[in-house]
Amino acid sequence: MDVRQLQVSAIKNGTVIDHIESKNTFKVANILHIEDEHQLVLVGVNLTSGNLGKKGLIKIEGKNLTQDEANKIALIAPDATLNIIKDYEVIEKKKVSLQDELIGIVKCFNPNCISNHEKVRTRFYVERKDLPRLRCHYCERAMEREDIELL
Numbered sequence: 001m002d003v004r005q006l007q008v009s010a011i012k013n014g015t016v017i018d019h020i021e022s023k024n025t026f027k028v029a030n031i032l033h034i035e036d037e038h039q040l041v042l043v044g045v046n047l048t049s050g051n052l053g054k055k056g057l058i059k060i061e062g063k064n065l066t067q068d069e070a071n072k073i074a075l076i077a078p079d080a081t082l083n084i085i086k087d088y089e090v091i092e093k094k095k096v097s098l099q100d101e102l103i104g105i106v107k108c109f110n111p112n113c114i115s116n117h118e119k120v121r122t123r124f125y126v127e128r129k130d131l132p133r134l135r136c137h138y139c140e141r142a143m144e145r146e147d148i149e150l151l
Helices: 022-031 067-076
Strands: 014-021 041-049 053-061 081-086 089-095 101-103 123-128 133-136 142-144
Touching: 014 022, 022 041, 022 053, 022 067
Parallel strands: none
Antiparallel strands: 014 053, 014 081, 041 053, 081 089, 101 123, 123 133, 133 142
C-alpha cells in the first residue's frame, strides 16, 4: 500500500505558490487578494514539508503573478517557489527572488522620510535578498525584514 497521498487537489492552469512558512501563508494570500478571485483558490496551511517541517501552499486557477506580487511574496516568504501550471503539468518552477530595486511596493518606516509626506513613489535598493534588507532611496535608512510594511 502506498502511504503517500495528495493533500491538495491539482489545478488545470494557473500558479502555485509553494514552500511558504506556515505562519506567513495568509500574509501571502492577502498580497494576492484571493478574496477577489473568481476562479478556484486553494490555501493549505501546516502541510508536511521535508525542508520546513510545516509549510503553506496557495493554488490559484487562471492566475499569473505580476512582478510586484512576486516581489512582495519574496519579502514575506523568501523561500517560496512559484510553479506555473498548464494542463495540470508544471511548465515552469522558480524560486521567488527580489529585484535589485523595489518601486512603489514598500512603505518607508522613517516617519520623517519625504516619501511619507509628498506624492512620490517609494524606492528602495535591496542590499540583502535572503533576509531582506532594504535601503530607502530618499532618506537612506536601512530596513530589516521586521520593519518592512507593504503598500
